[in-house]
Each structure stands twice: as structure tokens, then as C-alpha cells.
Amino acid sequence: MPSALPIADPAPADGALPASVVDGAADRAFGAYLHVPYCRARCGYCDFNTYTADEVRGTSRADFAGQAIGEVMLAARVLDAAGLPRRPASTVFFGGGTPTLLPTSDLAAMLDAVRDAFGLADGAEVTTEANPDSIDAAGFAELAAAGFTRVSLGMQSAVPHVLATLERTHDPANVPRRVAEARDAGLQVSVDLIFGTPGESLADLDASIDAALATEPDHLSAYALIVxxxxxxxxxxxRGEVPPVDDDLHADMYEHLDVRLAAAGYDWYEVSNWARDDNHRSRHNLAYWTGEDWWGVGPGAHSHVGGVRWWNVKHPAAYAQRLAVGESPAAGRETLDPETRRVERVLLETRTALGLPIDVLDAEGRTAVAGLIADELVDAHLAIRGRLVLTPRGRLLADGVVRRLLPNDL
Known part of the structure; x- marks a missing residue:
């Protein structure tokens, strides 16, 4: 089952935010994340907050859009009551779960609710994740007509035995079909890969890279499997039924991926993400990595506004019950002090191609930079100019780099 929620302070029943969230709000972008917690089947590796129909009692998938719309309306009231300026959503992301298990009309209604509550910024990025077996050409056309601009397809692998280990049930042959259909509808397309599955070889990975690149996506994400x-x-x-993950092979696979994607014209902009150019980067995910504001709608969804972070109850029935009686679905929250926000900035911005301004580091962190340069983990020329950017080797060892930059905090 999905992992437990963090332990923190209780969230107020009305969702009210402290006055401090107003500080600097005009300089922060605002986005919305909508978590659709339903999947047709549970994949064996998955730790996300997702549920099959057999795992949910007390509410149904058919009721979810209305519940999510209720939380969007609550969000508008809470943000207004806090005195925050009305900021149109610059990004909207539907994740899961499998959002495209819902009727397209439900997704469109949820997006309309965000548009009505906050407005959409000019050129807003609106993305949904999709399983290659859960949507077709007509669905993509309907999404585009509703205002979606982008789809993220869960390919994971093109190799049958790798998909079997992951318990992914989609037909790999549907991936190129779905990419072509989404593009015909006018949507940008991202393809997601997972590498390092037990039993996967470099040759298997190459086959998946070949298949992904053959579709000519605008964006690729590639995540090392974490058990x-x-x-x-x-x-x-x-139990010994599946071989353990090989960390050294993970590293080899990441280096191989990066070389191949770079040769195909894709630039990395975050450790696990590559895009054709700046215009095809995931602006929604960049907002997470750079500390912007977002409201997370749905069971288990996380939100962040002005240094206040909270998360919703995880089970769909509990989520529905809270909203039905007019209460916030938030289960807990925390207010980040300036030092915690600085530490999180180091953790997140270090992972990006833009990098981290070195003056964000404390004295011990700045002292560590010389050693990171000597170990060829950060770009020496950029460091001299005051910005810390990981080298390809540094990306492999990103967690270790952060530990050296934050020796007293981790």
C-alpha cells in the first residue's frame, strides 16, 4: 500500500492559512496539481497513493470529479481569505494514478473549475498523465479542445520481460500510436521511462531508448527504479524471487541514457528530465524545484503556498467525507522556517541545469565547493561565476553532493 503521510502539525478544519503567506506572493507563480488516485491495476513497484476499484469503499470513481471540483472551490475561498492576490494558474497538472481512466468530460470539468476559480495565465501549460491503453485519438482531441496542452505517456519500457517485472499491463505497440495521435491533436508529448528494473540489461535499455526516440517526443523523463x-x-x-537492484548497473544505465539523449538533441534540465529545448521543459515540475506556489487537489495531494506546506488525507473515502461536510481534506501541515527553506532550496535547485547560486550556501557549504570541483562533481567554470551546476558525474552522485553542501543539516 502507499507509504504513510508525514508527521506534522494538525491542519485547521477550514484550511485557513497564516497571514505570512502573502509576503512575496506577487513574485511567485501559482499552479494547480490534481491527483486522480485510481488505477485499473496496481503495479508491483508502485508506492504512489493509488487504488483499484476493489480497494475503495465509501466512494466511487464516478464521483471523483465533483469532489475535486469541491476542493478547487475551497482553495479559492482559502486563498482569498488569506489576502493573497488573485494569480492565474500558470501550470495545471493531472497526475495519478491514471487520470485518463476518468471520462474526458470529467477531466475537462475539473480544468474548467480551475479556470473559473483562478483563471489560466496566457500560454498556461496544462498536462495530464496517461496510460497508453487508457486513451485514444478521440480522447486526445477532446482534451485539446478542453484546453489541455500536453500529455505525459507512461511508457516505462519497450521490452516485454521488463514490463512484466514491473507489472505494467499496457501494450508497448500502443506507445507510438498514442504519441502520433496526441501530436495530431496539437498536444506536446512527454514519454516516461524507468530504468534499472531487476533483470533489465543495457541492451534492453537501448531497445527502450530506441523505441522512445523513434516517436520523436518533445520531452523525456527517465527515473531509476527505487524499490x-x-x-x-x-x-x-x-524472498529471492526477483534479483536485487544493481546500483552499479543503475549508474551505467544513467550515463548511457544521458549520452544517447544528448546525441538525439535532448538537453537535460533536471537530473531525471530532458527536453528538445527550453520551450518543452515541464514548467509545472520546474515550479516544484524552484519553490513556487501550488495547490494540490485530491487524496494524498501535497500543496505549498508561501512557505506553508500541507497534505491531504490519503484514502478517497476519507477525502470525500471531509469535503461532504465542508471541511478541508488536509491531514497535516508545516510552516517552514527560513533555514528549512534554504536547505530545501539547496536540495532541489542543485538537481537542475540552472543550478544553485553559491551565495545561498552557508560558510561550510561554500568551503565544500572547492572539493566538489576537484572531484569533478560540479562545473568549475560556472562555480567561479557563482553558480553550482552538476557535471554528468555529479548527477550520478547528486545525493552525496548535497550532503557535502549541507554537512550540518542532513
């Missing part, structure tokens, strides 16, 4: 405690895959590895 999360409590998942079916973790239990299979513990």
Missing part, C-alpha cells in the same frame, strides 16, 4: 518498502516488488526481492 520502496512495502511494495510487492520489495517482497519479491526479499
Amino acid at each position: 520502496e518498502e512495502g511494495t510487492k516488488l520489495a517482497r519479491q526481492i526479499a
Whole structure:
């Protein structure tokens, strides 16, 4: 089952935010994330807050759009009551789960609610994740007509035995079809890969890269498989039914991916993300990495506004019950002090191609930069100019780099 929520302060039943969130709000972008927690089947590696129909009692998938719209309306009231300026959403992202299990009309209604509550900025990026088996050409056309601009397709791999280990049930042959259909509808397309699945070889990875590049996507994400405690895959590895993850092979695969994607014209802009150019980067994800504001709608969704972070109850029935009685679905929250916000900035911005201004670091962190340059983990020329940017080797060891930059905080 999905991992537990963090432990923090209780959230107020009305969702009210402190007056401090107004400070600097006019300089921060605002976005919306809508978490659709339903999947047709649970993949063995997945630790996300998702549920199949058999796992939910007390509410149904058919009711979800109305519940999410209720939270969007609550969000507008809470933000207005806090005195925040009305900021149109510059990005909207539907994640999951599998958002495209819902009727396209439900997704359109949820987007309309965001548009009515906040407005959409000119050129707003509106993305939905999609399983290649859960949508077709007509669905893409309807999404585009509703105002969606982008789709993120969960390809994961093109190799049948890798998909079987992951328990991904989609037909790999549908991926190029879906990319072509989305593009015909006028949508930008991102393709998601997972690498390092037990039993996957470099040749398998090459086959998946070949298949992904053949579709000529605008954007690619590639994530190293992390075996999360409590998942079916973790239990299979513990019982010896599946070989353990090979960290050295992970590193080799990442380097291979980066070289191949760069040769194909894709630039990295975050450790796990590549795009054809700046215009095809995921602006929604960049907002997370650079500390902008967003409201997360849906069971288990996380939000951040002006240094206040909160998260919703996880189960769809509990989420529905809270909204039905006019209460916020938030389960807990925390207010980040300036030092915590600085530490998080180091953690997140270090992962991006834009990098981190070195003057954000404390004295010990700045002292560590010389050693990181010597170890060829950060770009020496950019560091001299005051910006810390990881080298390809540094991206492989990003967690270790951060530990050296924050020796007293991690």
C-alpha cells in the first residue's frame, strides 16, 4: 500500500492559512496539481497513493470529479481569505494514478473549475498523465479542445520481460500510436521511462531508448527504479524471487541514457528530465524545484503556498467525507522556517541545469565547493561565476553532493 503521510502539525478544519503567506506572493507563480488516485491495476513497484476499484469503499470513481471540483472551490475561498492576490494558474497538472481512466468530460470539468476559480495565465501549460491503453485519438482531441496542452505517456519500457517485472499491463505497440495521435491533436508529448528494473540489461535499455526516440517526443523523463518498502516488488526481492537492484548497473544505465539523449538533441534540465529545448521543459515540475506556489487537489495531494506546506488525507473515502461536510481534506501541515527553506532550496535547485547560486550556501557549504570541483562533481567554470551546476558525474552522485553542501543539516 502507499507509504504513510508525514508527521506534522494538525491542519485547521477550514484550511485557513497564516497571514505570512502573502509576503512575496506577487513574485511567485501559482499552479494547480490534481491527483486522480485510481488505477485499473496496481503495479508491483508502485508506492504512489493509488487504488483499484476493489480497494475503495465509501466512494466511487464516478464521483471523483465533483469532489475535486469541491476542493478547487475551497482553495479559492482559502486563498482569498488569506489576502493573497488573485494569480492565474500558470501550470495545471493531472497526475495519478491514471487520470485518463476518468471520462474526458470529467477531466475537462475539473480544468474548467480551475479556470473559473483562478483563471489560466496566457500560454498556461496544462498536462495530464496517461496510460497508453487508457486513451485514444478521440480522447486526445477532446482534451485539446478542453484546453489541455500536453500529455505525459507512461511508457516505462519497450521490452516485454521488463514490463512484466514491473507489472505494467499496457501494450508497448500502443506507445507510438498514442504519441502520433496526441501530436495530431496539437498536444506536446512527454514519454516516461524507468530504468534499472531487476533483470533489465543495457541492451534492453537501448531497445527502450530506441523505441522512445523513434516517436520523436518533445520531452523525456527517465527515473531509476527505487524499490520502496512495502511494495510487492520489495517482497519479491526479499524472498529471492526477483534479483536485487544493481546500483552499479543503475549508474551505467544513467550515463548511457544521458549520452544517447544528448546525441538525439535532448538537453537535460533536471537530473531525471530532458527536453528538445527550453520551450518543452515541464514548467509545472520546474515550479516544484524552484519553490513556487501550488495547490494540490485530491487524496494524498501535497500543496505549498508561501512557505506553508500541507497534505491531504490519503484514502478517497476519507477525502470525500471531509469535503461532504465542508471541511478541508488536509491531514497535516508545516510552516517552514527560513533555514528549512534554504536547505530545501539547496536540495532541489542543485538537481537542475540552472543550478544553485553559491551565495545561498552557508560558510561550510561554500568551503565544500572547492572539493566538489576537484572531484569533478560540479562545473568549475560556472562555480567561479557563482553558480553550482552538476557535471554528468555529479548527477550520478547528486545525493552525496548535497550532503557535502549541507554537512550540518542532513
